[in-house]
Amino acid sequence: MAVAELTGTPSLYTTRTTHHRYQYYSSQLSYVSTRLSNYRRISLRPHYPRTNQNARTRCSVKEAEAPVALQTEDPKKKPECYGVFCLTYDLKAEDEIKSWKKLVNVAVSGAAGMISNHLLFKLASGEVFGPDQPIALKLLGSERSLQALEGVAMELEDSLYPLLREVSIGIDPYEVFQDAEWALLIGAKPRGPGMERADLLDINGQIFAEQGKALNAVASRNVKVVVVGNPCNTNALICMKNAPDIPAKNFHALTRLDENRAKCQLALKAGVFYDKVSNVTIWGNHSTTQVPDFLNARINGLPVKEVIKDIKWLEQEFTEKVQKRGGVLIQKWGRSSAASTAVSIVDAIKSLITPTPEGDWFSSGVYTNGNPYGVAENIVFSMPCRSNGDGDYELVKDVNFDDFLHSRIKKSEAEVLAEKRCVAHLTGEGIAVCDLPEDTMLPGEM
Template sequence: KPNPVHVAVTGGAGQVGYALLFRIASGQVFGPDVPIVLRLLEVTPALKALEGVAMELSDGAFPALTDVVLTDKPAEAFDGASWALLLGASPRKDGMERGDLLAANGALFGPQGQAIGQHAASDIRTIVVGNPCNTNAMIAAANAPDVPADRWFAMTRLDENRAKSQLAAKSGTPVGEVSNLAIWGNHSATQYPDFANARIGGRPVPEVITDDAWLNGEFISSVQKRGAAIIAARGLSSAASAANAVIDNVRSLNAGTPAGDWTSVGVQSRGEYGVPEGLFFSYPVVAKSDGTWTVQEGLQHDERAADRLRVTIAELEEERAAVRHLLG
């Protein structure tokens, strides 16, 4: 039997956690034969609810799940972890501005980044899901200078999946036919879901969907605002689809992206496509099964796309300015 993979999950008693943990335990992420240790971090008042989740994990009788650690101490949660999935944060409520979220959540991610740097396994990879995830990832990474920069990710896979579903529905094509869909920029309403470089059945999307007004209008805005639409409909932010995206994200980074395709994920910019260095920016990322990845080079943006990139860059720069005191 291989050694167990230690997976740290913060906010394990929350709604995304509830939809995620059972799927990890069932072997859907790392394979049915890879033993898993779940290391769950919660704030102290939520430990009781977390115990309830652990009881249900036990009642799942998952053969791959060898241990579950419950704690309110980051050092213990990240000890020996190869993956850190940072869900823990306060979710956006109806009417809440991103600025409020920055203030509430920014301060959590410095200490968690430090604990990852000090206690995680040498192969640690961290995906930040808790919003605002790009800037939270920047804070966590800045507080763990010994962890290589290419091990930190901010999740935009849910946006990618949403965009693919919209394109599939509009073109009457199975969603599995939609590929090369990149979300550029921030996981927020300024993101740019790049239909122009995406493909349906291997053909450029604008060749298959010739309705340019829809692509440049309703398509983009429906992807950008999908999170708010789910809150309006459900009264709660998306959780099961978010957990599903976490699983897709880990699997892509672990197994690699299919030949010729890429996935969307926020990574620390080294200036690719004119994005200021250091911002966590969602790019088309080509991942290999050895854990390395590169930003896909050479994609073209027309003027409208370039304008959209400027908007999302400006928003990320504003967020960085607002949390500069947390960047170490």
């Protein structure tokens, strides 16, 4: 149990836990602790003073009032505002109710990392869910990253996003995931020097098993889960198996960055802008066995093979460029592709909440049960999907296969099945047996 000590100096308070001692200084932008042990909440709700219908809404700060006796709070009443959010907006409360949607709760793990550093501000700005969608961000970190999480929350405060109504930070997924409607699971341990892939599967698998249990216990029953931490296909399977009360269709492994890279390479080769490229699928695992599908892809509405006649380039150089793009970027820049990964997460979410353009589709690592392609069931595998914009999806049925595409898909399928056997102890399927065929980790995972 945490104990809060107030010192003789009003501006200083200390939170003591059984393991750590954190010190914070209060200010007009102070954090309000709901659970002092490891969970802090910032309320970012603008204050709307009561006015008559004809009064002008002004942007001003409330003047200090004389102390009054404490009263029991109405649980339905909005919490008090803090810091700069005590300024009124030019939007009346009744107008907000009419024009804005219901608050959406978005949980993000690895929230102090580089990918999140790009992603969170896109979420808060309205770029992802729309200009009329208020959002609450629930940020999950670790004991080591707690101070950095506070810095992230401070930056979000200072950005003054009107749609960002709440930010909460913590290290306990059972608290942070409470009522989450979207869970973006980015945090994962990177592969260190000398670490075998089987070791990484086990270490990260335990993280996602625990997060799956937490989602199952406290998240919305229809929470949409996007797994980014690698190996993302198998981590998504582990998370899903540990959340049996959440529909399996709600779990996604991120392969959208691979799709975006494939579109870029096809556009460059054809000499067109990327928006002319459609129907691109990434099949399989998020590894070097992934299969960028040029057979079904189109450029200006025409099959790729009618526009790009160089079949050798398509079968060899194109596939290799997509698979190794992250490694080349690291060599050039000295860091992984955090910004483009954040963009691809935004694209993945938008593909689920926006109707798919007629005749097109997008790639996502999803549960294979009932798939029409003959891919082994009970794994998470990237396949072509369509959505009507309600957060759900359906698998595309009208796709073509040739021997080249089929053989590549089967190779990636074998790898995903091997990974699944390696984490059987985390999915409730018995004793783990690791027989991974080769090391196919993407460079950015190391």
